[in-house]
Amino acid sequence: MSSPLRALAAPIYIPSLIYSIGNGALQPVIVLAALDIGFSEAGSSAVLGVSGVVGVFTAPMLGSFITKVGDRRSLVIASVLALFALATSLSALLYSDTSYAKVAFISGIVAIAISLNVWTLARQAYIADSLPGMWRGRGLSTLGGVLRIGVLVGPLLSTALIALWGLSSVFVMNGVTVAISLALILRYLTPVQPLAGTSSIEAQAIEAQAERVEQQEREEADEQALLDAHAELQERAELVELEDRDELAGQEGQPRVEPAVDVDDLAVIDGHEAGEPVVPAKNDVDDAMAERPSSGRHMPSDSHPLGVPRPDLRSTIIAGIGITSLTVLRANKNVIIPLWGTALGLDHETITLAFAASALIDTIMFYPAGKMADRRGRLWALLPSLIIMSFAIGLMVTWSTAVGFFVGSILLGFGNGFGSGILMTLGADLSPSQNRATFLGYWQAIANSGTAAGPFVVSGLTALIGVAAGLWATAALGLFGAVWFRALLPGTYRRLGLTLRGMPLEPEDTK
Numbered sequence: 001m002s003s004p005l006r007a008l009a010a011p012i013y014i015p016s017l018i019y020s021i022g023n024g025a026l027q028p029v030i031v032l033a034a035l036d037i038g039f040s041e042a043g044s045s046a047v048l049g050v051s052g053v054v055g056v057f058t059a060p061m062l063g064s065f066i067t068k069v070g071d072r073r074s075l076v077i078a079s080v081l082a083l084f085a086l087a088t089s090l091s092a093l094l095y096s097d098t099s100y101a102k103v104a105f106i107s108g109i110v111a112i113a114i115s116l117n118v119w120t121l122a123r124q125a126y127i128a129d130s131l132p133g134m135w136r137g138r139g140l141s142t143l144g145g146v147l148r149i150g151v152l153v154g155p156l157l158s159t160a161l162i163a164l165w166g167l168s169s170v171f172v173m174n175g176v177t178v179a180i181s182l183a184l185i186l187r188y189l190t191p192v193q194p195l196a197g198t199s200s201i202e203a204q205a206i207e208a209q210a211e212r213v214e215q216q217e218r219e220e221a222d223e224q225a226l227l228d229a230h231a232e233l234q235e236r237a238e239l240v241e242l243e244d245r246d247e248l249a250g251q252e253g254q255p256r257v258e259p260a261v262d263v264d265d266l267a268v269i270d271g272h273e274a275g276e277p278v279v280p281a282k283n284d285v286d287d288a289m290a291e292r293p294s295s296g297r298h299m300p301s302d303s304h305p306l307g308v309p310r311p312d313l314r315s316t317i318i319a320g321i322g323i324t325s326l327t328v329l330r331a332n333k334n335v336i337i338p339l340w341g342t343a344l345g346l347d348h349e350t351i352t353l354a355f356a357a358s359a360l361i362d363t364i365m366f367y368p369a370g371k372m373a374d375r376r377g378r379l380w381a382l383l384p385s386l387i388i389m390s391f392a393i394g395l396m397v398t399w400s401t402a403v404g405f406f407v408g409s410i411l412l413g414f415g416n417g418f419g420s421g422i423l424m425t426l427g428a429d430l431s432p433s434q435n436r437a438t439f440l441g442y443w444q445a446i447a448n449s450g451t452a453a454g455p456f457v458v459s460g461l462t463a464l465i466g467v468a469a470g471l472w473a474t475a476a477l478g479l480f481g482a483v484w485f486r487a488l489l490p491g492t493y494r495r496l497g498l499t500l501r502g503m504p505l506e507p508e509d510t511k
Helices: 004-037 041-069 071-094 097-132 135-164 170-186 200-250 263-267 282-291 311-341 348-364 366-376 379-398 401-417 422-428 437-467 469-494
Strands: none
Touching: 004 041, 004 071, 004 097, 004 135, 004 170, 041 071, 041 437, 071 170, 097 135, 097 422, 097 437, 097 469, 135 170, 135 348, 135 366, 135 422, 200 348, 311 348, 311 379, 311 401, 311 422, 311 469, 348 366, 348 401, 348 422, 366 401, 366 422, 379 401, 379 422, 379 469, 422 437, 437 469
8 A cells, every 4th residue: 555645745745844944944043143133132032932922822813814715825825925024034134233124133033933833734734634544643743754854954054054155145045945845835736625524535545445345245246146046057957857757757647747947958058058157147147236235334434534523622621731741841852952961061062962863863753653653542652752751851860971961862852753743643633624724723822832931941940949950840741741641632532533543433432
């Protein structure tokens, strides 16, 4: 069976990879550009924080927008907005130390954040609509892996570009990647046209299943027709034998009864010579099929084709609380590595190397994580992610050496890799097939709130109780999320009529 993910390569994955490389190159230089424009250090940090705040508050509105205009048109509009925003930010660099530069730069960063949010939601909605539940985890984890590759490769490109042509070249390069992504969207992305509420790939699967069922019924009918023909021949043979006995009795003076079937007629039936296997004619088979009652078999539904009937507030709250613990832990991962490395007195090269190793392990885990979530259930991605990252933080604190720091950093990446795409997968499972992007907008706002709050949580805990105690508190939050999901997620999915693999419950599972 060929993977349906291949059909999404040109319209989704390749444009996403190119777009994320450009965005990954831009993120590290936003603060540097703000400083060059004339912002203070605090102001530069605030500019970066604006992106997180915009992501939280605009996601619901953008989800409704995508529902109204469609995935493809939304991506086109977002790409054009990103090109305009990058040009505005670039002009701010050209006119630094002016009031225009500061206003233009902040406006450009806000527009870039909005564009990125639209790209995130529209891609997620498109994949959720295009893939059945049995492939959804792998489809969305692949998208998460593509985004991770962008985060890994982008900063390397920005480093080279800055060395050659300065900060402004990164904004130009990002504009080029957005333009290429837009061209691919226009060329390859087609609107999903599901059949009667099913996804496009699900519809193909259902049609193929219907053909298989019909073929099986034809074969069964052919076999039954052969059995019926054989039984009829047996009956005729018995009748001939009885008539032969009558003929012998007639020799004793009784009237002879003419046989209903001549023995010679049995030599040729339907054009077959004696001794050949008798196969009923096609018309006989068709008649037998027409007269044969329906088998009563129902074609199995494939991967919840109609989706969740409507958003369920209780289920969303339960999943949202758990996912917030995961997003806080993820956001803190990027703070914990440099913060704890500095506290241990390690040099910048060691800290950077540990960060790169963590990101590399994180990136290569995306497909195995999605495959496990599809085949074993969503908990097999969530629990290892939360538990391993919490364990890694505890290991770093207790094994307070350069080796322990490096091993803990790699384990952080390994644990985070287990959760590749799981946030999007949970959102897709919880979302209704109608107005899916609207729901995903609210779901994205929940996730973004944890991402935005994470660094502030570490900062506040560090100021109150110290670096090590703050890290222990972060690890405890991850373990809380693991216990929360293990206790409540199975019931949440049953409430929605789903298994933990995102598939519809069988009737016996609901008892």
